[in-house]
Amino acid sequence: MCITCITVLALTVSGCSSPAPGDLNLLQVGNGAEVQELDPHVVSGVSEHRVLSSLFEGLTDSDAATLAPVPAAADRWEVSEDGLHYSFHIRETAQWSNGAPLAAEDFVYAWQRILSPRLGSEYAYMLYCLKNARAYNEGKLKDFNQVGVRAADAQTLLVELENPTPYFLSMQNHFAWYPVHRPAIEKHGAIDERGTAWTRAGNLICNGPFLLADWRPNEILSVRANPRYWDAASVRLAGIDYHPIDNLQTEDRAFRSRLLHITNTIPLHRVAWYREHRPEILNLLPYYGSYFYRLNVTRPPFDNPLVRKAFSLAINREEIVNNVLKGGELPATSFVPPGDPNYPSIDAVQFDVDRARALLAEAGYPEGRGLPPVEILYNSSEAHRTIAETVQRMWQEHLHVDARLLNQDWKTYLSSMNTLDYTVARSSWIGDVADAVNFLECFQTDVGNNRTGWSSPEYDALLARASAEPDREKRAALLRQAEILLLDECPIIPVYFYSWKFLKAVELKGFQPNILGYIRWKDLYLDSGGGK
Amino acid sequence: MGLFILKRFAEFVPTLFVIVTVTFFLVRLAPGGPFDSEKRVSPEVLAQIEAHYNMDRPLLRQYADYLGGLLRLDFGPSFRKPSRTVREWLFMRLPISIELGLYGLAFALALGLGAGIIASLRHNSLLDHGTMGLAMLGICVPAFVLGPLLVLVFGLWTDWLPVMGWTTPAHKILPSITLGAAYAAYIARMTRGGMLETLSQDFIRTARAKGLRESRVVLRHGLRSGIQPVVAFLGPAAAGLLTGSFVVETIFHIPGLGREFVESAFNRDYTMISGAVLVYAVLVMGLNLVSDLALAWLDPRIRAR
Numbered sequence: 001m002c003i004t005c006i007t008v009l010a011l012t013v014s015g016c017s018s019p020a021p022g023d024l025n026l027l028q029v030g031n032g033a034e035v036q037e038l039d040p041h042v043v044s045g046v047s048e049h050r051v052l053s054s055l056f057e058g059l060t061d062s063d064a065a066t067l068a069p070v071p072a073a074a075d076r077w078e079v080s081e082d083g084l085h086y087s088f089h090i091r092e093t094a095q096w097s098n099g100a101p102l103a104a105e106d107f108v109y110a111w112q113r114i115l116s117p118r119l120g121s122e123y124a125y126m127l128y129c130l131k132n133a134r135a136y137n138e139g140k141l142k143d144f145n146q147v148g149v150r151a152a153d154a155q156t157l158l159v160e161l162e163n164p165t166p167y168f169l170s171m172q173n174h175f176a177w178y179p180v181h182r183p184a185i186e187k188h189g190a191i192d193e194r195g196t197a198w199t200r201a202g203n204l205i206c207n208g209p210f211l212l213a214d215w216r217p218n219e220i221l222s223v224r225a226n227p228r229y230w231d232a233a234s235v236r237l238a239g240i241d242y243h244p245i246d247n248l249q250t251e252d253r254a255f256r257s258r259l260l261h262i263t264n265t266i267p268l269h270r271v272a273w274y275r276e277h278r279p280e281i282l283n284l285l286p287y288y289g290s291y292f293y294r295l296n297v298t299r300p301p302f303d304n305p306l307v308r309k310a311f312s313l314a315i316n317r318e319e320i321v322n323n324v325l326k327g328g329e330l331p332a333t334s335f336v337p338p339g340d341p342n343y344p345s346i347d348a349v350q351f352d353v354d355r356a357r358a359l360l361a362e363a364g365y366p367e368g369r370g371l372p373p374v375e376i377l378y379n380s381s382e383a384h385r386t387i388a389e390t391v392q393r394m395w396q397e398h399l400h401v402d403a404r405l406l407n408q409d410w411k412t413y414l415s416s417m418n419t420l421d422y423t424v425a426r427s428s429w430i431g432d433v434a435d436a437v438n439f440l441e442c443f444q445t446d447v448g449n450n451r452t453g454w455s456s457p458e459y460d461a462l463l464a465r466a467s468a469e470p471d472r473e474k475r476a477a478l479l480r481q482a483e484i485l486l487l488d489e490c491p492i493i494p495v496y497f498y499s500w501k502f503l504k505a506v507e508l509k510g511f512q513p514n515i516l517g518y519i520r521w522k523d524l525y526l527d528s529g530g531g532k
Numbered sequence: 533m534g535l536f537i538l539k540r541f542a543e544f545v546p547t548l549f550v551i552v553t554v555t556f557f558l559v560r561l562a563p564g565g566p567f568d569s570e571k572r573v574s575p576e577v578l579a580q581i582e583a584h585y586n587m588d589r590p591l592l593r594q595y596a597d598y599l600g601g602l603l604r605l606d607f608g609p610s611f612r613k614p615s616r617t618v619r620e621w622l623f624m625r626l627p628i629s630i631e632l633g634l635y636g637l638a639f640a641l642a643l644g645l646g647a648g649i650i651a652s653l654r655h656n657s658l659l660d661h662g663t664m665g666l667a668m669l670g671i672c673v674p675a676f677v678l679g680p681l682l683v684l685v686f687g688l689w690t691d692w693l694p695v696m697g698w699t700t701p702a703h704k705i706l707p708s709i710t711l712g713a714a715y716a717a718y719i720a721r722m723t724r725g726g727m728l729e730t731l732s733q734d735f736i737r738t739a740r741a742k743g744l745r746e747s748r749v750v751l752r753h754g755l756r757s758g759i760q761p762v763v764a765f766l767g768p769a770a771a772g773l774l775t776g777s778f779v780v781e782t783i784f785h786i787p788g789l790g791r792e793f794v795e796s797a798f799n800r801d802y803t804m805i806s807g808a809v810l811v812y813a814v815l816v817m818g819l820n821l822v823s824d825l826a827l828a829w830l831d832p833r834i835r836a837r
Contacts (some may be wrong), residue, residue, distance in 0.1 A: 219787040448575075
């Protein structure tokens with residue numbers, strides 16, 4: 001009894017101060033879900049990308065404002081006229097965090113590693129634009145020397161592509177393309193072994209502006225300025241602390257008590273308050289992501305394109321964006337969001353109740369008579385539920401459909417989609433690179449991300465022609481044709497384009513908005529900090 | 533007594549075996565797998581990942597391998613957090629949850645016993661009704677309401693205490709109170725009930741008649757018998773505090789086992805779920821045993837049985 005009283009008393013007296021960020025010029029970041037791994041060839045999430053982009057650096061980086069490729073580990077490069085051959089010159093001053101020089105061979109080793117079949121990398125497909133990379137990854141080709149990458153000398157990396165890929169340079173700041181330090185990997189396991197200890201603090205060797213100082217899972221991940229980074233002089237932060245907070249309310253409270261400089265996102269219901277009271281810290285930016293509903297075209301009534309189209313026409317997207325979401329989202333006018341500089345967004349998705357009813361009647365369901373009940377599947381989330389309820393009401397009101405809701409947990413929901421065990425399912429796609437093909441390739445025949453049962457030889461042919469087309473304008477025209485075909489056949493119903501919502505302290509400077517949500521950590525600094 | 537403990541231990545092994553077996557098969561029956569993700573991987577890649585975790589072997593073989601591993605205290609690798617093994621994760625998480633549970637329990641005992649004794653001594657007074665009303669409120673207000681309320685008052689308005697994390701002692705105050713509050717309320721009501729019953733018994737009257745000080749009557753003679761219901765409640769309460777810390781860990785961003793357990797269930801991280809269930813099972817059974825032993829120590833009648 002006495003002990004318990006003393007314990008409580010001790011706890012009460014001992015700490016009455018809250019640490020404020022800004023100490024030592026350290027940036028405090030709310031980073032969403034816990035980082036599951038720091039191996040760039042094994043991870044797949046956004047929170048991992050945020051951390052890895054501070055630790056590693058690819059051949060090129062992206063300008064934070066324009067997303068145009070800028071020199072990084074390579075200080076220059078040449079491209080052949082047909083767009084198939086690249087020659088990268090690795091920066092003489094680039095080195096690993098242990099002082100070893102960064103060499104062209106490090107990239108060859110890294111790309112071989114991510115493409116190794118046994119590693120089972122989820123992002124290996126990003127490298128399929130390299131010649132023979134797909135065959136090697138699928139185990140059909142055993143000799144890596146036949147894959148389109150080799151080191152001509154210590155500083156020169158030669159790359160051969162399967163097809164001209166206009167976004168090849170922009171992709172280089174994605175973690176799938178990062179180099180890794182061979183001795184660091186092989187000290188703890190084989191080239192194609194996952195889950196070894198090489199990514200732990202003290203073992204991890206990197207080449208980016210920061211290096212791993214501490215990683216206490218579910219608590220904090222700290223990186224500190226890398227003195228051996230080639231551009232260390234321009235890095236103004238002493239370090240970054242990533243806080244893995246996946247609960248929106250907890251993160252919001254942490255920001256309000258000044259424990260964070262920047263959050264991962266904002267709870268939906270707080271947006272209006274911040275807009276009114278603290279607009280200077282609220283950021284609602286366009287984001288390269290599309291929220292849509294998948295329709296299972298293998299089941300009635302959605303095996304009929306007329307019905308699919310009617311359901312799409314009966315959704316008032318303006319209402320969803322303005323009255324339900326209210327967080328800077330845009331009503332979808334197409335599937336591919338605006339943002340690809342070479343691909344003007346199209347306007348093919350409308351709200352037209354009269355036409356919707358006419359199409360439904362033409363399909364044999366006048367006034368919705370004879371339509372089977374339609375179930376909207378969504379994964380557990382307040383926002384998804386609210387949107388589904390709104391769409392349900394619209395379909396009931398405009399089409400007289402018996403629309404129902406079905407909530408499943410994340411993995412069950414994925415399983416239902418993968419096995420086509422659904423009628424309508426809420427979905428989303430976030431672009432990895434600012435290129436329309438990143439969205440459109442999802443709906444090729446038999447592609448894993450299709451999940452609708454829809455297949456169109458014409459659509460597949462258009463995408464195949466686009467990928468072989470070196471001329472950017474002609475390529476864009478082919479992609480445009482494909483998207484129009486997709487929206488006309490309607491295996492999906494676009495709903496809205498995402499916004500990137502977060503809170504940012506006023507003292508955090510150097511931030512540049514972009515549609516990929518890419519943060520170039522080395523540009524950031526704290527105005528109130530005392531410098532390094 | 534020795535035989536009693538031995539008997540209870542002998543019951544542990546088959547119970548644990550059943551728990552391990554049911555968990556192993558049940559998690560695999562749930563729809564979806566650990567490697568399903570929004571961006572779907574190709575069948576070739578999926579096959580490679582599954583082979584890495586020996587998931588390509590027949591299920592019974594996997595089960596046999598798992599049991600074999602358990603004998604060596606090897607819970608296998610985590611499917612979703614491959615940078616560490618399940619054992620490492622459990623060893624990292626469990627002490628934090630235990631610490632949180634202990635502070636919660638300490639708070640619950642200190643407040644609950646104190647309030648219960650005072651209420652029983654001032655039976656039917658305003659103090660009694662007030663304390664018991666508060667206790668009822670404590671039982672009714674769930675942690676997910678109390679936690680954010682405490683954060684609002686002590687973190688955001690007054691800036692006295694940090695609102696998240698588990699580093700300094702100051703960080704541990706609000707989570708401990710949030711976790712312990714409901715239990716404090718239960719303990720207060722139980723203590724009051726137990727004490728009222730005890731204080732009306734003959735041996736208390738005898739003690740008073742012998743001229744003992746009131747504090748000695750209450751604390752030495754009354755409390756020992758009066759808190760028996762509380763002691764019986766402590767085993768399940770301690771287990772509840774340890775296993776029910778998920779909400780508090782989420783609100784205050786504490787890297788404990790509760791969060792890990794729930795996350796692993798959502799992620800279908802088979803080995804992690806099984807490992808966490810096993811740890812919880814051992815804890816619950818162990819704590820119930822401790823509670824039984826404490827009761828036996830307090831009441832000679834139970835010892836005699």
